[in-house]
Structure formats: C-alpha cells, structure tokens
Amino acid sequence: MSKKSPEYLKDDIAIEIFMKAVEQTPIAISITDKQANILYINAAFTDVTGYLEAEILGENESKLSDKCTPTEIYQNLWQTILSKQIWCGHLVNRSKQGERYLAELTIAPMLDKQGKITHFIGMHRDVTSTHQSEQKLSNQKKLIESVINASPVAMVVFDSAYQIILDNQMYHTLISEFSHDEPALFFVHALQQEFGDLWANSNLHLRGFRNHEIRVEGLGQRGTRWFSCSGNWFSEDTTCADSFFFKQSKNYLLLSICDVTFQRQQQEKLQLQTLQNMMAEEEHIRSIRETLLGAMHQMRLPLNQVNAAVQIMAQRNDSQNLHLKTLLTQVQHMGEEALNTLQRCVPEIPESAVMPVNLNQLLHQVIRLFSTKFLANGIVVDWLPNSILPSILGSDNKLRMLFKQLIDNAVEAMNRASSKERVIKIGTSVDNDWVYVTIADTGSGIPIHQRSKVFEPFFTTQAAGGFQSGMGLVMAREIVNQHDGMIEIDANYTNGCCFNLRFPVCPKKTSTG
DSSP states (O other), X not given: OOOOXXXXXXXXXXXXXXXXXXXXXXXXXXXXXXXXBEEEXXXXXXXXXXXXXXXXXXXXXXXGBOTXXXXXXXXXXXXXXXXXXXXXEEEEEEOTTSOEEEEEEEEEEEEOTTSOEEEEEEEEEEOHHHHHHHHHHHHHHHHHHHHHHHOSSEEEEEETTOOEEEEOHHHHHHHHHOSSSOHHHHHHHHHHHHHGGGGGXXXXXXXXXXXXXXXXXXXXXXXXXXXXXXXXXXXXEOOSGGGSSSOOEEEEEEEEEEEOHHHHHHHHHHHHHHHHHHXXXXXXXXXXXXXXXXXXXXXXXXXXXXXXXXXXXXXXXXXXXXXXXXXHXXXXXXXXXXXXXXXXXXXXXXXXOOEEEOHHHHHHHHHHXXXXXXXXXXXXXXXXXXXXXOOEEEOHHHHHHHHHHHHHHHHHHHHHHTOSSOEEEEEEEEETTEEEEEEEEOSOOOOGGGTTTTTSTTOOSSOTTOSOOSOHHHHHHHHHHHTTOEEEEOTTOOSSEEEEEEEEBOOOOOOOO
C-alpha cells in the first residue's frame, strides 16, 4: 500500500477538524438529501430535539414540524432554497417529548461542482425562552402605554436633554389647546423658574415634587387656566455594548400635568365674596384712618403757627403780652392733647403674612371685584397678562388695596373727564428679575407740573371741595415701597394716565445639602 502524499494528509486533517467542529458546535446541525430526508445530525441536534441518531436518521425533517407554523412559511422556505438561496426564519417545531419550541432556523443548499443541489444543511437553535422574554417585555410596554393613555392626566417622559420620548393621549389634547409646539417644555420652563437652583438638586430628584400649580393666562377661549404639575425622576441602565462591564445609566423625568381649572374657579368664587367683605372692611378702616390723618394735618398747620408765636414771645421776654403768651401756651397744650387723642383713635391696619404672590392672580381677583363698578360706569377692561409670571414676595392684602386704589383713581379720572373712550388697560410682563405692571386709563391724565406732587400727602387733582383728602396715591407709593418696588407715571403716555409699577421677583429657591 502506497503512502499518502503530504497534501492528502493536510486534507484529512482539515476534514477531521471540520467534522469535530460540526460535531461539537452548540448549534443543532442536520444534513439532508434533496427531499429533506435526514442523513446526519450532530450532538446539539439531539440536545435540542431529543432524537438520537438511530431514531431520526432516514426520517424526513417534517417529523419536527408542528401545525402551528403557517403553510406559507414552508412554501417560502422551499422556494428560497430550491432557488439556491439561503433561507433564515422561525418555525414552530415539536420535540421527541411532544413539546413545542420556537426554532430559529437557517437552511443553505449544498452544491456540487456543476452547481447542482445535492444536499441541504440546516442549523437551528431553540429560542423559545428568548421569544418569551421579548414577548413579556412587549406586553409590559403595551400595558404601560395602555395605563398611561387611560390616565385622565397629561403625561410626558423627558430624557436628560428634555427631548420627549413618550407621551399619552391627554397630552395630545393639551397640544391642540396650546399655542406652543410642545406644552410640556412650556411647563418645564415655568417650573424651572419657580424652583430656581433647586431644580438641579439631587434631593429634589430623589423625592420629586407633587401638585405644584402653574397659572397660565390667556390660553385659548377658556382664558386663565390652572395646571397642577407633578414630577418624578428615574434612571435606567443603557443597553450599549460598552456598558456590559461598566454600567451606565440614562436619566428621565416623568411629568404629569393635570388641568385643575374648574376646581380653582370654584375656589375663586368662594374666595371672592370673602375678599369683597374683607376689602370693604379694610377700605372702611382706611377711610376712617385717612379722615383722621387729614383732620390732624389740618390742625397741625395753625398749631405750628401758635408754637411759632409762643417761641417768638419767649425770646422777646415781652412782659406786656404775658397774658397772651399764657393763653397761647394753653392753646398749644390743648392742641397737642387733641392731636394725641386723634392719633390714638387712628385705627391700625392689621399686618398680613408675607408670602410668594402671583400678581396675575391678584389683579384678576381685583378686576372681578370691580366688575359691577365697570359695568355701571360703562368701562371696558383690556386685560393683557403675561402668560407665565414669576411670584413676588409680598402681602396679598396690601397689594390688592394698591391695585384697587389705582383702578379707583382711573375710574374717577374718566368720570371727571367725561371720556367717550372708557378703557382701562391692565398688563403684566417680566424682564430679568423684575415683574412689571401697567395700569392705564383714557381719562384726562395728570398735568406734567403736577406729576411730582400727586404722591405727596393730601394733594389732589380734584377741584376745590372734592370729598377725598388726597391720600390714595401716597398710600399706593407706601405699599410699593414696602415691597421694594417702584411706581411712576409714564411720561410718554398721552391718551390719559398710565402708572408703571415694578416689583422684584421672589428670591429663587437655592439648593440644599
């Protein structure tokens, strides 16, 4: 017997290695003839199907098939491999024990030197558990989406760059009502203004926030709207390959936006009557206070003259007018006692708590309180609020009285001037760290030479004999000063009188520990 050449030895070794690789590979491999009769299986085939060589060799591959697989799948399979192409797909097979399993299958035709099909090689693996996991994940996703869509609250999920990655049907309804492309970004911006530095604080991210109300002005035909916002931050592990050994995560924000306009409107109706009673009582107190202060002011003028006369007589040491000096001194003491008595009678206005105040809400309340007066005087109110207004720190009672005084002043000015155009324009805006308020009327205006005097005590632009003693604008400026604000008359406004006010924005909340 002749020895084999080295080339044949190499071929034998290669074939041996190939056979061992096929035999030991963890993927089930089978080789069939052109009619799909099984000629060879590897060990992994037995592991997957349960069939030993003696039980399956010579049998047709259809022995593994299950009726769950649609006929058109097999038709496509045969059409593909008979056209000398590789087919990849999924079949439902049945194991020796009768259990169905999902097979991920690849079948390739084996060709001879003439390019004719001689055999088929099939490779498949059991992917039932993978399919079950994927299906469970898909079901959970559908369940979550169903729950979110069934929610009566608009819900949005943001990524760390505030890109919306998930929303629900109620949010789409909100989009149709807003003029903004993405209402959620509008609310995020408003919340960032409210929370300040605290928005980026890790403590807030851990606990989230609940029922934080945002007031939105001039939204569609429904006007002022209130929304209660709640937020929760969460994170998930990334699925990219480089995070397999070193975990990475992405942060998300779930923002819930609930329209609470109806509830707030009902609350406002209840509050309005209370406010009317409270402001009427406070106005009565202020009227008494103003009357007494006016009387004291009127008494102080002649009393000062008496004091001056007594001092002059004391300096001259005039013995001839001693009786007169005594009389004037008595008048002086009696006048001071009368002033002290009046001073004790001046009612104190109770201090109210200082807290964050939304001027849009406050002005809206005052406008509603004046609604009857506006109708009685034929006045149209042009309400031009900024859609979102940061809060200022102040006393809501004092601020209501401030705006009431300025609106009273506007109504009175238009009545005195018998204005044909009877409009009060009230607007708000924000710039940097200031909230601005403008109250303008179409009355006669205030002459330039009097603009510096209207804030002085007891000065009035009314004709002699007017009932008011002229403390209204003094009180207005005093309230503005108490809130670290500014009030001035707009020199460029020529259609009546316009008061410009500004107040510092409520200090931002700062991050803690």
